[in-house]
Structure formats: C-alpha cells, structure tokens
Amino acid sequence: MTDNNLIKKLWQRPSIIIVTLLFLFLLVVPKIVTGYYLHAVILIIMYATLGTAWNWIGGFAGQMSLGNAVYFGLGAYATACSQLWWGWNPWLGLLLGIVLSGIVAFLIGLPCFRLKGHYFAIATMAVGEIVNIIFTNWDAAGGASGLYLTITESSLLNFQFASKVPYFYIVLVLLVLATAITIWLKNSRSGYYFRAIKEDPEAAKALGINLVNRKLMAIILSGTVSSVAGSFWINYMLFIDPPSAFLIMTSVQIALIAVMGGMGTVWGPIVGASIIIPLSEGSRMFLGGTGSGIDLVIYGLLIMLVAIYQPGGIVGAVNNYTKKRQSKKKATLKAVQEVSE
Amino acid sequence: MSEVILQVVGSGVLWGFIFVLSALGLTIIFGVMDICNFAHGDFLMMAMFLAFWLSVWPGLDPMLSLPIVAIAIALLGVATYWLLIRHVLKASGMAQIFVTFGLMIFLRGLAQALWGADYRSITDPLVQGSWNIMPNLSLSKPQVVAALCAIVATILVYLFMTKTRTGLALQAVSEDKDAASLMGIPVQKMYILAWIIGAGCVGIAGGLLSEFYYIYPEVGMVYGFLAFITVALGGFGSIKGVFYAGLIIGMVQALGGFFFGSAYQYLLVYGLYFVCVVVRPQGLMGRR
Numbered sequence: 012m013t014d015n016n017l018i019k020k021l022w023q024r025p026s027i028i029i030v031t032l033l034f035l036f037l038l039v040v041p042k043i044v045t046g047y048y049l050h051a052v053i054l055i056i057m058y059a060t061l062g063t064a065w066n067w068i069g070g071f072a073g074q075m076s077l078g079n080a081v082y083f084g085l086g087a088y089a090t091a092c093s094q095l096w097w098g099w100n101p102w103l104g105l106l107l108g109i110v111l112s113g114i115v116a117f118l119i120g121l122p123c124f125r126l127k128g129h130y131f132a133i134a135t136m137a138v139g140e141i142v143n144i145i146f147t148n149w150d151a152a153g154g155a156s157g158l159y160l161t162i163t164e165s166s167l168l169n170f171q172f173a174s175k176v177p178y179f180y181i182v183l184v185l186l187v188l189a190t191a192i193t194i195w196l197k198n199s200r201s202g203y204y205f206r207a208i209k210e211d212p213e214a215a216k217a218l219g220i221n222l223v224n225r226k227l228m229a230i231i232l233s234g235t236v237s238s239v240a241g242s243f244w245i246n247y248m249l250f251i252d253p254p255s256a257f258l259i260m261t262s263v264q265i266a267l268i269a270v271m272g273g274m275g276t277v278w279g280p281i282v283g284a285s286i287i288i289p290l291s292e293g294s295r296m297f298l299g300g301t302g303s304g305i306d307l308v309i310y311g312l313l314i315m316l317v318a319i320y321q322p323g324g325i326v327g328a329v330n331n332y333t334k335k336r337q338s339k340k341k342a343t344l345k346a347v348q349e350v351s352e
Numbered sequence: 353m354s355e356v357i358l359q360v361v362g363s364g365v366l367w368g369f370i371f372v373l374s375a376l377g378l379t380i381i382f383g384v385m386d387i388c389n390f391a392h393g394d395f396l397m398m399a400m401f402l403a404f405w406l407s408v409w410p411g412l413d414p415m416l417s418l419p420i421v422a423i424a425i426a427l428l429g430v431a432t433y434w435l436l437i438r439h440v441l442k443a444s445g446m447a448q449i450f451v452t453f454g455l456m457i458f459l460r461g462l463a464q465a466l467w468g469a470d471y472r473s474i475t476d477p478l479v480q481g482s483w484n485i486m487p488n489l490s491l492s493k494p495q496v497v498a499a500l501c502a503i504v505a506t507i508l509v510y511l512f513m514t515k516t517r518t519g520l521a522l523q524a525v526s527e528d529k530d531a532a533s534l535m536g537i538p539v540q541k542m543y544i545l546a547w548i549i550g551a552g553c554v555g556i557a558g559g560l561l562s563e564f565y566y567i568y569p570e571v572g573m574v575y576g577f578l579a580f581i582t583v584a585l586g587g588f589g590s591i592k593g594v595f596y597a598g599l600i601i602g603m604v605q606a607l608g609g610f611f612f613g614s615a616y617q618y619l620l621v622y623g624l625y626f627v628c629v630v631v632r633p634q635g636l637m638g639r640r
Contacts, residue, residue, distance in 0.1 A: 075449055122630040128445045129388035129588070133580045134629050137622040140577065144619045259573075263453060270450055304469075304569070307461025314454030319439045322447035 030278065037183055041176040049175045053247070055288045056182045057240055062268035062280030063189040064236040069266055070275035071196060071205040072222070072229040074124065078135030079265045081142050082112040082234040084256030086241025088146065091158045091251055096151075101160075101170035105242035109235045116234030120227045136259055143257035157252025160245060170246040178247045185243065186281070189236055193277050196232075201225040209275075237265075264291075271317050273326030282325050355488035360610045361603065362491055366499040368602020373502035374557035374575060375582035375594045376509060377429075377550035383526040383589025384546035387437055387448055391455035393576015394463075395551055399425045399558025400567045401463060404472055413478035414563045415497070421559040422552045429551025430544055437547075456576075463569035472567045479563060498560035505556050509549060510591055522546060526589060554579075574618070581625045587638020596636055600624075 040052055061083060068076045089111050090104030099107070123134045147155045165173045172178060196202050208215040208222055245251050255261075264287070272283025290313070294306035321328050378392045389395075402421050403414040414421070436455060440447045479497050482490045513519040524532040525542045533539045565571070582601055586593025601621050609617035628635070 069446070075446060125633050126629065129382075129449065130584060130629070130633065132449060133388075133584050134626065136577065137581065137625055141619055141622045141626070144616065144622075148615045260457075263457075267450070267453075270446060274446060304461040304464025304466075307457050308465055309461075311454045311456070311458025311461055314457065315436060315451055316454075318443075318447045318451035318454060319436065322440070322443050322450075 034183075034187070041179050045175075049179060051289065051292055053175065053179050053182055054292065055284050056179075056186050057244065058265070058268055058288050059281045059284035060182065060186045060189045060240050061237055061265045062272065062284055063186070063193055064233045064240070065265050066193060066269040066274065066276075066280050067196060067229045067233045068226075070269055070279070071202060072226040073205065073209055074226065074230070075128065075132040075266070076135045076230070076233075077132045077259065077262045077266060078119070078139040079233065079237055080257050080259070080261035081135075081139050082116060082237035083241040083244070083261070083265075084142065084146070084251070084253075085112045085115060086238030086243075087245040087251040087256055088152060088158070088241075089238070090242040090245050091160055092152055094160060095158065100168070101242065101246050102168075105170075105239060108238040108242050112234040112238035113231050116230045117227060120230040124223055124226050124230075136262070139257055139259055139262055143253050146257065147253045153252065155253065157250060157255075160249040162249065171249075178243075182240075182243055182247075185236075185239060190277060190281070192232065192236070196229070197277060201228065205229075206275075267314060269324075271314075271324055273324030273328075273330075276324065276326040276330070279324050279326040286325075355486070356610075358486075359489050360606050362489060363495070364603040364606025365599065366491065366495040366602070367606060368599035369499040369502040369506075370495075370557060370561060371578055371582050371601055372595050372598030373505055373560070374554050375579040375586070375598055376506055376591065377553035377557075378579050379583045379586065379589055379591060379594045380509070380513075380522075380553070381546050381550040382583065384522055385437070385441070385526075385543055387441075388452070388580070388588075389432070389550070390449065390452040390576070390580075391432070391459055391572075392554060392579050393572030393574075394456050394459040395425055395428060395554045395572070396558040396561070396575050396579075397463060397567075397569060397572035398428060398459060399555040400562040400565075400571060401467065403559045403562040404474060404567045407474050414474060414559050415478050418501075418556060418559045422555040425555025425558065426548045426552035428555075429547035432551070433544055433547040437543075456572075460569050460572065467569070469569055473565075474562060474567075477563050492564065494564035498563060501560055502557065505553060506595065509553065512549075513591060518545070578618075578621070581621060583635075585625055585628055585635055587635030590635070590637040593635055593637030 037052075037056075041049060044052060061079065064082075065076060065079050068074050068079075086105070086108035089108035090101050093099035093104040093107050094101060119135065119138055123131055126134055146152055152158065160171075163169045163171050165171055167177070204215070204220050204222060204225060207218075207220060241256070268283035268287050269280045270283070271279075271287060272281065273279030287310075291306055291310060294309055317324070323331065374392075374396055377395075378389060382388055399421050402424055403417055406412045406417040406420065407414060412420075432452075432455060436451050437448075440451050477494060479494045482492045483496065484490045511519075513523060521532070521537045522542050522545060524535070524537055525539055525546075529539050532542075561575070578601065582594055582597045585601065586595070586597035601624075604624055605617045605621050608620035612620070
C-alpha cells in the first residue's frame with residue numbers, strides 16, 4: 012500500500028522521475044558520446060551550473076545581474092595565477108577563487124542592492140567592464156593574450172586528466188550540488204521571503220521583511236559557485252583570456268539560460284542550457300565559424316520571441332500548463348462528486 | 353603642459369557633446385515609458401553603417417545624408433516599439449530588459465552577417481583636417497562640426513520638450529501616464545513619438561560619428577554602454593542630467609586617457625559611475 016502511495020505521489024510529480032532518469036542517463040553519457048560531443052555536453056552542464064547560480068540572484072532575489080561572468084573569470088584567473096606565481100595546487104586556487112569571488116560579490120551587492128531593475132543591471136555591467144579592463148592591461152596576469160596552465164600529471168589531486176570523462180563527472184557533481192542548493196533555497200525561509208516580495212513588494216515591506224541580508228547571501232552563493240565553475244573551466248581548457256572570462260556577452264548568456272529555461276524554477280537553467288548551448292555551438296559549427304553573425308541573429312530572434320511570448324521561460328510555461336490541467340481535473344472531479352451526491 | 357591639458361580638455365568637451373546627443377534618445381524613451389533600450393548602441397551602429405553605405409552609393413557624405421539616416425533610424429525605432437516593446441509594456445522588468453537585449457544581439461549579428469567584422473571608414477569625408485586655434489591647440493574639424501550639430505540637435509529637442517504642446521504632453525505622459533490619458537493625451541501616439549525622437553537622435557549621432565570614426569559591428573558596444581552610463585549618471589529620464597553627465601564623461605575619458613593611458617580611459621568613466629551610483633543612486637538629476 013505504501014509502495015503504491017509512493018508511486019502515486021511520484022506520478023503526481025513527474026519532474027522528479029524525469030530528472031532522476033536524466034541524471035541516470037547523464038551518468039552513462041561518457042560511455043556513449045565521445046570527442047567533440049562530450050565536450051558539448053560538458054559545456055551544457057557547466058552553463059547549466061552558471062545559470063543555476065545566476066538564478067539565485069536573478070530568479071529568487073529578483074536582481075538582474077549582468078555581471079556574473081566576473082565571478083566565473085575570477086575563479087579561472089585565481090586558479091591560473093596562483094599556480095603560475097606561487098606554484099599552488101589547482102584545488103587551492105579554487106579555494107582562493109571562492110574567497111575572492113565571495114568578497115567581490117559582497118562588495119557589489121552591498122551598495123548595488125539599493126538599485127532597481129535597469130540601474131542594477133547597468134551597475135553590474137560596469138563592474139564587468141572594469142574587471143575586464145584591469146585584466147586586459149595586467150601584464151603579470153597575462154594581459155590581453157591570456158594565460159596557459161602548465162600541464163601536469165593526470166590525477167585528481169592535480170585537477171588535470173588526459174581524458175574528458177573525469178571532467179564530465181566533476182562538472183556533473185557541481186551541477187547536482189548547485190541544483191540541491193536551489194531546492195534548499197526555494198524551500199527555505201529566504202525562498203518564501205523572495206517570493207513574497209516578488210508577489211507584492213508593498214505588503215512584504217509592511218510585514219517587515221528586510222531582504223538585504225538574504226540578497227547578500229544569494230549573491231555571495233552565486234559568486235562562489237560561479238567561481239568554482241570558472242576554476243573547473245581553466246583546468247579543463249588549460250587556457251583563459253579576458254574575452255573568454257569577462258565578456259558582457261558571457262554574462263548575458265548566463266542570465267539568458269536561466270531566463271529562457273524559467274527564472275526562479277529549479278530545473279529552468281538546466282533546460283535553458285540544454286537548448287541554448289547546442290543552438291549556439293550548432294549554429295557555430297554548421298553556419299561557419301564564430302564571427303559569421305548568423306548564430307547571433309538566430310540567438311537574438313529567439314531571445315526576443317521568448318521575452319514576448321514566454322517571459323516565464325519554458326519550465327514556467329510547462330508548470331502553468333500542468334497547473335491548469337490539474338485545476339481542470341479537480342473541477343471535473345468535484346462536478347462528478349456533486350452529481351453522484 | 354597647460355596647453356596640452358587645454359588640448360585634452362577641448363577634445364573631451366567635443367566628445368562630451370557627442371555622448372550627450374547619443375544618450376539623449378535613450379533618456380527620452382526611458383523617461384516616457386520606463387524602458388531601457390539596451391539595443392541603443394546598435395541603433396548607433398546601424399546609423400553609422402547606413403551613412404557608410406550611402407557614402408559608397410550614391411556617394412552622399414555622412415554630413416549630407418544626415419536627414420536620411422535620422423529618418424531611417426527613427427523608423428527602426430518605431431518598428432522596435434510596434435513589434436517588440438508594445439508587447440512587453442505590461443510584462444515583468446526582466447522581459448523588458450531581455451527583449452531589447454535580444455534586439456541588440458540580433459542587430460549586431462545582422463551587421464556581422466551582412467557586412468563582416470571588418471573596420472571601415474569613410475574615404476575622403478567632406479569635413480576633415482583640423483583647425484589650429486592656438487600654437488598648441490588644434491581641434492579636429494569633423495569633431496567640432498559633429499559637436500556643433502550635437503549641440504543644435506540637443507537644444508532643439510530640449511526646446512521641443514519644454515516649449516511645445518506636444519513636448520509638454522510627452523512630459524505629462526512620463527510623469528503619470530494614467531492621468532495624462534484621462535486628460536485626453538493619446539498615450540500610444542506619445543510612445544511612438546518618443547521612439548521617433550529617441551531613435552532619430554541616436555541616428556544623427558551615428559551619422560556624425562561615422563564622419564571621423566571607424567565603422568564596425570561591435571562599435572555599438574562601447575558607445576551604447578557609454579550612453580547607458582551617461583543616462584544613469586545624469587538620472588534616467590532627465591534631459592539636463594544627460595547634458596551634464598555627457599560633458600563630465602567626455603572630460604573624464606579624455607583626461608583619464610591622457611594621464612593613465614588610453615587603455616584605462618573608460619576604466620575611470622566606469623569607476624566614476626560606480627562611485628556615483630553608490631553615493632547617489634538616482635543619478636545627478638534623477639527623480640526618486
């Protein structure tokens with residue numbers, strides 16, 4: 012009987028089944044796909060992680076950050092520079108990146124959370140540009156030409172592997188962790204506060220909800236997890252330069268993944284990354300190299316369409332649909348009951 | 353030394369006026385409908401490319417094709433309003449931000465796909481060379497002309513906004529669109545007008561800029577961003593604020609470039625903006 016109930020409960024929440032299947036499928040992916048396609052899957056998972064981290068500021072705390080590439084870049088540069096300058100182990104570099112990004116996130120969040128909408132977006136873009144200019148002109152950190160990581164023996168301790176498969180599992184663990192944080196955040200007191208302020212800011216304020224500390228927590232969390240993704244990226248690619256680290260377009264793409272998938276939802280960023288990354292990689296592959304512009308045209312069109320027709324994102328739309336269906340079902344059930352009575 | 357500084361300040365002021373004109377459109381649209389057009393810089397880029405192609409065929413210099421470019425970009429603005437903005441006016445702030453971001457990426461990609469990523473410039477422009485005003489002070493002619501045109505355009509827009517009935521109606525809509533609508537002001541028409549003026553201004557700025565600056569798909573990146581900073585520094589929606597902020601930014605980037613090297617000139621501008629935002633979030637002249 013209890014088993015039956017469990018199955019019933021699971022059936023009512025199909026997303027859990029789908030996601031479990033998805034993760035199980037992902038576990039066997041490296042056995043099936045190889046080479047470039049595995050690289051694409053790693054990209055998807057990494058961007059899903061970055062989008063998930065953005066979702067905490069953008070989707071939950073409701074602050075449109077367009078500077079999340081800063082944390083990503085800081086993580087990558089902290090790992091690369093600490094290895095080149097002081098011979099640090101990449102894991103130590105990763106920790107350094109976490110600390111640095113946490114501090115930067117705090118310094119951005121503290122003054123900027125007073126700003127709303129466009130003001131916050133532009134302020135975070137300005138921070139991104141400032142960091143970009145600093146690193147482009149900082150010769151000790153490679154300047155405009157970027158930094159290469161020295162290749163060491165393939166091992167977990169060195170965070171370097173000859174094959175892509177270990178990288179795949181590491182980034183998958185990171186995504187699972189980030190998703191777990193989202194679930195926790197959504198069901199925590201902060202999650203309720205964030206939703207309350209989104210539904211009705213005046214009423215929430217009247218109830219004495221003060222969000223600054225919770226928003227700070229969200230931005231610091233977001234910064235540190237993005238930084239870990241950056242540290243992963245440099246160990247995977249062994250190369251970083253300012254454009255690939257701090258470009259505004261990267262920040263926009265990170266935000267876009269979450270928005271398109273569904274802001275404030277748990278699975279939105281994963282869905283968003285699974286659509287956007289293959290799209291941009293695919294159009295890059297089939298429509299000529301980067302710089303042809305066609306990929307950007309398609310990309311831009313897609314963003315405009317989503318913003319106009321589906322501002323809740325894909326997961327948001329699916330949720331609305333299932334909710335509607337459920338309420339319809341309930342209505343029919345009620346009607347049937349009333350008739351039978 | 354002091355003459356060199358004078359030279360730098362002069363060039364900074366000239367740039368400042370161009371910034372004012374290019375940011376003016378952004379602030380009008382923002383003031384009237386509370387929408388920040390993130391594709392603004394790419395309107396500028398489109399204007400520059402249009403001016404360039406008109407100079408190739410039928411051989412019109414950007415100074416002469418200015419009205420054509422202004423009208424074309426104004427139409428682009430109307431199309432943007434009608435096809436995109438109209439549909440997100442009641443949507444969330446995120447949808448509003450993203451729709452113009454999509455447009456930005458779209459226009460940039462379109463320019464890259466059609467014309468490649470090369471840098472172009474007008475060959476043999478109508479206005480070139482420089483004036484030697486003092487032994488050590490020479491101002492580039494196209495920049496002076498562009499600055500003068502920018503001043504004239506800014507004054508005209510300011511007079512229109514403050515002295516004509518239509519301009520006052522626009523301001524009324526930006527104050528309170530419901531009340532304005534009750535007073536019989538056609539809000540939808542005012543929105544379209546705001547886009548015509550806003551996009552027209554940036555069209556003129558792009559035409560003027562194309563006379564002496566490189567034309568490439570990414571050019572909107574820096575100028576668009578400077579326009580946001582100008583508007584945010586001046587206070588969203590404020591015309592006077594944009595005027596002061598544009599001049600301040602022109603000076604800061606010129607002096608910063610002179611003292612710290614051109615690599616850092618925008619660093620100072622962004623830094624200044626960031627400090628301003630912390631001290632005075634609503635900008636110099638913004639309403640709270």
